Amino acid sequence: SYVLTQPPSVSVAPGKTARITCGGNNIGSKSVHWYQQKPGQAPVLVIYYDSDRPSGIPERFSGSNSGNTATLTISRVEAGDEADYYCQVWDSSSSYVFGTGTKVTVL
C-alpha cells in the first residue's frame, strides 16, 4: 500500500516560515491535499490539488509537489497556525491515503 511520510513535528517562531514535507514514491505524479486539525476539532482543507487554496484560507498557506516530496508552506506564521497537519492523496489502489501527520508548534 502507498505510504506518505511526514515529520512528526515542526517548530517555528512567529513571523517565520514553516515548511511541512510529505514524502511518497513519485508523489509528484499524484494530486496532494493538505488539512489542518486543531485539538478537539474536525480537519479543515487548507490546500487542494497541490497548490490551490479554498476560499477563506489565507494566502500565507501555499503548496508545491514534485518528485518524491510535496510541501506545505506557511508564511508569516501566527499563533493560530499551531495545529496538526496532514497530507492526503488518492492512490491508484482506489483508496485515499493520509500522511502520518505533523504537529506544528509556534514558539
Add this chain to the structure above:
Amino acid sequence: EVQLVESGGGLVQPGGSLRLSCAASGFTFSSYWMSWVRQAPGKGLEWVANIKQDGSEKYYVDSVKGRFTISRDNAKNSLYLQMNSLRAEDTAVYYCASSQGLGDGMDVWGQGTTVTVSS
C-alpha cells in the same frame, strides 16, 4: 449554512454492530462524493470508505472490507456506515466528509461521532 452532522456513535462490545448516520444540509448532497474518515485516540487520520453520488461506486480501506458497508439516501440527504464484527481497533472518532469528485480534497467535514469498542 453548509453542514454535516454525524450521529449513532456509542459503546459496543467486540463483535457487535453499529450504524452511523451523517445528515447533510446547506448544499446539494446528491452532487458530492461522500467519505467516512476515522481517528483513533491520539492517532492520525484514516480514510475508511467513500461512495459516489449515485451510490454506484464504493471503496473501502482493506481493514474494514467485508465488515463495514457505506450507503447513502439522497432523498434524505443522508450518509450511513453500517459497522459489523467490530473490533477494539475500530475505536475512533468517525467523521463524514464531502468532496466534489473522486480523489478530490474533502472540503466539508462533520464534527465527528465517537465509537468505542470494548467489553
